Amino acid sequence: MAFGKKKEKIPAEQGVPFFKTRKFKYGSISTGLTIVFVAVVIIINVIFSLLTDTYSWKLDMTSYNLYSISASTRQIVNSLTRDQKIELTVMYNEEEYPEQFRETVKRFANLSDNVSYTFVDPDVNPAALTAYGAEYSIQEGAIVVKNGDRVRVIAFNDMYESNSSTGSVTYKIEDCLASAVLYVTKEEIPLVYFITGHGEEGYDSFMNLIANNGADVEEVKLSQLSQFDPLARVMVICGPMMDYSETEIRQLQEFLANDYNYERDIFFFSNPEAPALPNLDGFLADWGFQLENNIVLESDNYSAATYATSSDSVPLYLIPSYTEEEVSGVKITADYLSVVPNARSITLLFESSGITETTALMTTSEESYAKSSSNINAGYKKADGDPQGPFTVAAVATRYKYANNVAVESHLFVAGSVDMLGANYMNYNGNSNFLYRVYQMMADENESEIVGASKEARSTSMTLDTATVRNASIVFIAVIPAIFLIIGLVVYIRRRYL
Known part of the structure; x- marks a missing residue:
């Protein structure tokens, strides 16, 4: 051994197998x-x-809540009984079905264990389109809703509406599913007549409302109706422009009397532009109503609606108050305000007469006034001699008898405005909600939420100026990559010297 010579430092892991080194460990x-x-x-x-x-554990982040299920639909599905098993069969390939429809079907089915769904590809199984019988015309994309032996087919084109002028699409698939469930689970499907032949018009939205809530609807002419269907419970008369014949008036009376078994009802909506209709006026008077030859206007800004493009109220667009009284044990009101345009006032000829009682359902404010139909074109400003409100613009009469100590009733509902049924006004929740509450009372149906969850989606565009585009480019092209590069270098250097 040589003294005075410095020993070389040997690396700690030199000669150690790699898999035993600290780096490998x-x-x-x-x-x-x-x-x-x-x-x-x-x-x-x-x-x-x-x-x-x-x-369907997904959050609906859309601004129009396209994928959310409404409270009314939840109530309908949650009310299913144990023996009601709803089967949804979608006649299309699942992967190719529109996402919004596919997701709605799944979310709808997940509301209850009583609801199931399946997708059937007609290209693979064409027999599925005819499996429910020849009476059902089933096309690709349709949804078949089945409960026991009862079937309802929802056509694909009925699940949406597109508006080419606005570029919007209204999705109605949830409405259609809820309506179909109501239809296939009701013990008895009521029939509602919509009378035609006298210039009646403007009832499409109301007819859809009734149909969407589990009833059959049928347009009929009284002159061609020899007898009433036993399932017919309600008749609707919307703004007739011609008088009814004496024979047709007798048919109305016979319908409501129902061989004195009652339990039938009529909706009557007046058209202020109609000429004198003496036969119909006599029919209404027998039930305690007189439609005045006027137009009601509102000077209270809180009781009149405004144009969408203006903050000024329009005196013809009434926002009436609901009654606090009950009719047949039911308080008829709505969760939202109603808009009643171009309305005639209704005079109640009596509150009670024999077996008939009348009740005002909608009234205007004390600041309202009325102008005769002949003077309305001269202007809306109140003039001396114009009758002062409040006025009744919707009312109902009840005619009853007792059978085995139980009251059986027929009803006649009268509104001074047929325009309140217009699509623009029925889109107000108050109009649809109020009229459906009246229908429920008339048809003696259990109180439930109204089916009406259509969702409108509009295509929108984003406008970015030059500075915004430049700044965004710097952030996404330079700043964010630089941050990740720095983080990577730091991690690499630290691991290099482990």
């Missing part, structure tokens, strides 16, 4: 933890993806 642990972490993330992602697809 720490690297293996790091790699193993990474593999385990990635595997756990993948497994969790797969599990939640399956659960999301099965139970």
Whole structure:
């Protein structure tokens, strides 16, 4: 051994097998933890993806709530009894069905264990289109709703409406599904007549409202109706421009009397532009109503609606108050305000007469006034001699008898405005809600939420100026990549000297 010679420093891991080195040890642990972490993330992602697809665990971030289920639909589905099993069969390939429709079907079915769904591809199984019988015309894209032996088919084109002028699309699939469930679960499907032949018009929205809530609707002419269908419970007369014959008036009377069994009802909506209708006026008077030859206007800004493009109220667009009285044990009101345009006032000839009682349902404010139909074109400003409000613009009469100590009733509802049935006004929740409450009272149906959850979606564009585009480009092209590059360098340097 040579003294005075400095010993060379030998690296601590020189000659040690690589798999026993500290670098391999720490690297293996790091790699193993990474593999385990990635595997756990993948497994969790797969599990939640399956659960999301099965139970629609997705947040609806759309501005129009296109994928959300309304409270009224939830109430309908939650009211299903144990023996009511709803089967939804979508006649289309699941992957190719429009996403908004596909997601709505799944969310609808997930509301209850009593609802199930399946997709059937007609290209693979063409017999499915005729499996429910020749009476059903089933096309690709349709949804078949079935409960026991009762079937309702929803055509694909009925699930949406497009407006080429505004570029909007109104999705009605939830409405259609809820309506179909009501239809296939009712013990007895009521029939509602919509009378034609006298210039009646403007009732499409009201007819759709009734049909969407589980009733059959039929347009008929009284002159061609030899007898009433036993299931016919309600008749609707919308703004006739010609008088009814004496024979037709007798038909109205016989319909309501129902061989003195009652339990039938009529809606009557007046058209202020109609000429004198003496036969119909006599029919209404027998039930306690007189339609005045006037137009009601409103000077109270809080009781009149405004144009969408103006803050000024329009005196013809009435926002009446609802009655606090009950009719047949039911308080008829709505959760929202109604708009009643171009309305005639209704005089109640009596409150009670024999077996008939009348009740005002909608009244205007004390600031309202009326002008005769002949003077309305001269202007809306109140003049001396104009009758002062409040006025009744909607009312109902009840005629009853007792059978086995139970009251059986027929009703006649009268409104001074047929225009309140227009699509623009029925879109106000108050109009639809109020009229459906009247219908429920008349048809003696259980009180439930109204079906009406159509969702409108509009295509929108985003406008960006040059500065915004430049700044966004700098952030996404330079700043964010630079941040990740710096983080990567720091991690690399730290690991380099482990």
